[in-house]
Amino acid sequence: MSFRLKTILGIALIEAILLLALITMILDYLKSSNYDALSKRALTTATLFATTTKDGVLSYDLASLEAFVSEVLKNPDLKYARVLGPQGQLFASGGDEQALQRTFKQDLQVEQVSDGIYDTFANISEAGVNYGRVELGLDIAPILAIINEAQQRSAIIGLIEMALVALFSFILGSYLTGQLKELRRAAKGIARGDLNVNVPVKGRDEIADVAKAFNSMAKNLRIASDKRNQAERELQELNQSLEARVERRTAQLEARNKQLSAANAEIKAAQAQLLQSEKMASLGLLAAGVAHEINNPMSFVISNISTLERYQACYQWLLTHYRSLANEPDVEKRSALLEQINAKEQEFDMSFIEEDIDDLLKDTQEGSLRVKEIVKGLKEFSHVDQDNKQVLYDINQCIESTLKVVNSKLKYHCELKLDLQPVPKILIAVGEMNQVFLNILVNASQAVKEEGIIQVSSRLEDGQIVIEVKDNGEGIKPDVLTKIFDPFFTTKSVGKGSGLGLSISYGIVEEHGGTIKVSSALGVGSCFRIELPVSPPT
Numbered sequence: 001m002s003f004r005l006k007t008i009l010g011i012a013l014i015e016a017i018l019l020l021a022l023i024t025m026i027l028d029y030l031k032s033s034n035y036d037a038l039s040k041r042a043l044t045t046a047t048l049f050a051t052t053t054k055d056g057v058l059s060y061d062l063a064s065l066e067a068f069v070s071e072v073l074k075n076p077d078l079k080y081a082r083v084l085g086p087q088g089q090l091f092a093s094g095g096d097e098q099a100l101q102r103t104f105k106q107d108l109q110v111e112q113v114s115d116g117i118y119d120t121f122a123n124i125s126e127a128g129v130n131y132g133r134v135e136l137g138l139d140i141a142p143i144l145a146i147i148n149e150a151q152q153r154s155a156i157i158g159l160i161e162m163a164l165v166a167l168f169s170f171i172l173g174s175y176l177t178g179q180l181k182e183l184r185r186a187a188k189g190i191a192r193g194d195l196n197v198n199v200p201v202k203g204r205d206e207i208a209d210v211a212k213a214f215n216s217m218a219k220n221l222r223i224a225s226d227k228r229n230q231a232e233r234e235l236q237e238l239n240q241s242l243e244a245r246v247e248r249r250t251a252q253l254e255a256r257n258k259q260l261s262a263a264n265a266e267i268k269a270a271q272a273q274l275l276q277s278e279k280m281a282s283l284g285l286l287a288a289g290v291a292h293e294i295n296n297p298m299s300f301v302i303s304n305i306s307t308l309e310r311y312q313a314c315y316q317w318l319l320t321h322y323r324s325l326a327n328e329p330d331v332e333k334r335s336a337l338l339e340q341i342n343a344k345e346q347e348f349d350m351s352f353i354e355e356d357i358d359d360l361l362k363d364t365q366e367g368s369l370r371v372k373e374i375v376k377g378l379k380e381f382s383h384v385d386q387d388n389k390q391v392l393y394d395i396n397q398c399i400e401s402t403l404k405v406v407n408s409k410l411k412y413h414c415e416l417k418l419d420l421q422p423v424p425k426i427l428i429a430v431g432e433m434n435q436v437f438l439n440i441l442v443n444a445s446q447a448v449k450e451e452g453i454i455q456v457s458s459r460l461e462d463g464q465i466v467i468e469v470k471d472n473g474e475g476i477k478p479d480v481l482t483k484i485f486d487p488f489f490t491t492k493s494v495g496k497g498s499g500l501g502l503s504i505s506y507g508i509v510e511e512h513g514g515t516i517k518v519s520s521a522l523g524v525g526s527c528f529r530i531e532l533p534v535s536p537p538t
């Protein structure tokens with residue numbers, strides 16, 4: 001149902017209800033006031049007629065009564081009139097025959113009238129005595145005609161009114177819907193994306209306000225949309241330039257990455273070299289001791305060998321002469337040869353040589369074994385790990401092979417106390433771990449003066465392998481204590497220390513998932529404690 005139709009119907013309905021109520025009220029009022037006037041007039045007329053006819057009734061003057069009746073009937077509204085005696089006997093009557101023939105029945109209200117005549121009466125009395133009565137009938141047709149006409153006019157006015165209302169609401173509805181149609185057209189345009197719509201503003205009413213608001217909304221939308229388009233364009237441009245920049249950056253980063261990995265490889269190589277040179281430096285410090293250690297047995301091995309050479313010459317002489325003796329058939333010659341041999345045996349002191357040979361051989365063997373041990377120790381110590389590969393290894397064996405190398409340096413000025421308890425094998429890079437112990441032991445040997453004691457212990461503690469190297473050396477100053485693991489930190493003179501030992505050791509132990517800690521008291525000694533997990537992180 002269109003808005004216009006709704007407007008028309010709505011207004012018409014309200015108008016009809018109001019009109020109906022108004023007309024009903026007016027007609028009711030018209031009716032009741034007319035009916036009231038009629039009944040009052042009837043009563044007045046009856047009373048007046050009774051007064052007029054009283055003398056005629058009292059004197060029984062029928063002729064005058066007839067005259068009164070025809071006089072009163074001149075009143076055009078009266079249908080009939082009757083004068084009755086005290087016993088109801090008819091004295092005089094006149095008017096409409098039909099009306100007279102009906103039996104009298106008083107009407108108290110006009111509404112009750114059913115035969116078109118309002119019947120009423122009045123008593124003729126004198127000093128309280130009733131002498132008769134008059135009966136009248138009033139025609140109600142004229143009043144009904146008036147009311148009827150009023151009804152008809154009301155209906156006509158109502159219809160005209162309704163028609164006017166319908167016309168007006170049609171015009172109003174058309175105006176309103178015309179504006180609304182404009183709004184709808186514009187709204188549809190906006191929905192389609194056409195923001196250049198403009199609703200014509202007519203008049204200064206609320207609809208015009210809505211149209212204005214709509215236009216300003218459309219304008220704002222247009223501005224917002226323009227801004228958004230602009231932003232989108234900028235974003236797109238930005239995006240494109242960003243992509244290009246990202247590509248450039250990525251290429252730069254890739255190049256940088258390559259450089260970094262190359263640098264990393266270089267650093268790794270340098271690190272390995274550093275490790276190796278620190279190892280070599282430590283070994284250099286030991287070289288003199290090791291050389292001495294080897295020289296000692298070697299020198300007596302060499303002297304023993306020259307003695308044995310001498311002894312061998314004696315045996316050679318004796319062997320040659322015993323062979324001649326055995327082949328000599330002449331008895332005299334044989335005894336002379338025997339004498340000569342005996343004299344030589346005395347000269348050589350063969351009983352001493354026989355004893356000495358045993359000692360010499362034993363000493364030589366021992367010396368050679370000692371050299372062999374040292375060389376074995378060096379070999380074990382300088383274990384080269386293949387690509388830092390870790391193997392299941394007994395840490396005590398590391399300590400022992402390191403000690404074999406260091407001992408040559410230690411044993412002249414300090415006592416070594418060993419307490420190695422059995423520990424489970426763990427995954428370690430053997431060469432690296434050797435270097436850790438070498439560093440710490442060399443540091444300890446450098447810290448102690450005469451009568452130094454170095455205690456090396458290992459044990460299993462709370463599921464960890466704990467190795468402690470304790471010395472009674474000079475100790476470390478508290479302000480130095482925080483720096484000793486820094487690379488290149490040393491308190492030693494050039495040639496004695498590089499300052500790399502502990503920093504390298506720290507790195508190695510950390511790589512094995514362990515920790516290295518130090519406690520020290522100045523003038524009392526230091527203790528380095530290494531803790532290694534039994535199952536290190538993969």
Ligand SMILES: Nc1ncnc2c1ncn2[C@@H]1O[C@H](COP(=O)(O)OP(=O)(O)O)[C@@H](O)[C@H]1O
Nearest residue numbers: 443444447475484490491497498499500501502
């Ligand atoms: N057992 C120790 N007693 C006293 N000082 C020590 C001991 N171990 C290490 N230090 C101190 O830590 C410093 C750093 O040690 P390290 O890194 O091995 O380098 P370097 O031995 O070449 O000096 C040493 O110079 C020394 O001052």
Ligand SMILES: [Mg+2]
Nearest residue numbers: 439443501502
């Ligand atoms: Mg050192």
